[in-house]
Amino acid sequence: MSESRILLIDSDAVRAERTVSLLEFMDFNPRWVTDGADINPGRHRHDEWMAVMVGSAEDAAQADKFFDWLAAAKLQPPVLLMEGEPAAFAAAHGLHEANVWQLDTPLRHTQLEALLRRASLKRLDAEHQAGAQQDSGPTGNSEAVVRLRRLIDQVAAFDTTVLVLGESGTGKEVVARAIHQQSPRRDGPFVAINCGAIPADLLESELFGHEKGAFTGALSARKGRFEMAEGGTLLLDEIGDMSLPMQVKLLRVLQERSFERVGGGQTIRCNVRVIAATHRNLESRIGEGQFREDLFYRLNVFPIEMPALRERADDLPVLVRTIAAQLARTGRGEVRFADEALQALRSYDWPGNVR
Structure with a gap:
C-alpha cells in the first residue's frame, strides 16, 4: 500500500x-x-x-x-x-x-x-x-482470559446470537471479532456500529439503509449496515443505548430475518449473524422501562461477561509488552518496563480498562 x-x-x-x-x-x-x-x-x-x-x-x-x-x-x-x-x-x-x-x-x-x-x-x-492476525482474541494468560477464549471457541462455530457484557474498554469488540474470525462466516464482512453514538433519528437509516428521497438530504439510495454485513457478522455495540422505537424494529428483523429500507417498500432478506454488546445492565434497564424484555431474551442467547482489567492484573505484563512491541514496530520508540514499574501498574485500578 x-x-x-x-x-x-x-x-x-x-x-x-x-x-x-x-x-x-x-x-x-x-x-x-x-x-x-x-x-x-x-x-x-x-x-x-x-x-x-x-x-x-x-x-x-x-x-x-x-x-x-x-x-x-x-x-x-x-x-x-x-x-x-x-x-x-x-x-x-x-x-x-x-x-x-x-x-x-x-x-x-x-x-x-x-x-x-x-x-x-x-x-x-x-x-x-x-x-499479526490480532483478531485471534483477548491478550493474556490469566484464568479469566482462558475462560473467555473457551467461550469464544464454544460459540464461534454456530450462528447463535451473542450478547457481550462488560465495562467500557474491556475489549468487547475484540471478542466479537474473534468470534467472527473463528466462525464459518470468517470470509464475509465484519461490520460494527455504535448504537449509542448515532442520533436516534438517524439510526434506522444507518442500520437498514434508505431509498433516494426518503428524507431531506437523501440524494441517493444507500445500503445500511445489515446489507453491508450480508454473509458475515454485524456487531451492534452499545445496544443498551438504543431507543425503544428502534428496539421494536430491530426485534422484528431478528425474528423475521428481513427488513425494508427507509422510504422503501421492498422486503430485503438478510443472512447476518448478530453480536450485541453493552456496558449497561440490561436487566436494570428493563426494570426502568428503557429496554424491551423480549429483545433482551432474543439477544441473550449466549452471554459473555467481560472481566475488568483490575480483575485480571496478572495479564498486565503481557499487555504492556505487546503494546510496547507494537510501538517499536511502528517506529515510535522502544519502551521497556522495570519490575517496579510493572508492580506499580498492577496496583492501579484501571477505570478505563484496556482502552
Missing part, C-alpha cells in the same frame, strides 16, 4: 490547486477529483490512499456513492473534512466517527502535517494488525 497517496475531493478549483501544491511540497502524491464519479470501485482498493481530503463535491449523489463504498472497507482511510461537522458527516455516510477528522481552512501547514502523520501511523498500525 502506498504511504504517500492522498485523494482530494473538492469542486472548489482554487482551493484544490492550493491544496495539491501544498501536498506536493510535503512530498505526498495527491490525486484531485471534483466528486466520487471519477473513482471506479472496480479499479481501486479501499486502502489505496493514506487519507481522503474532502471539501465540496460537484455531484453530491456521486460523492455519497463513493463514501458508501468507502464505508464498507474493513480498514477505512481517515477522512480529513474541510467543510461541515465530522460527527454529522460520519453518521450521514456510514463512516466510523473516529475516522473523520476536522481540517481547518485556509489550510495550515502545521495542522495538515500533524494530521497526515497521524494518518500514516494509523496505517502502520493497521498493517501490523493485519499481519
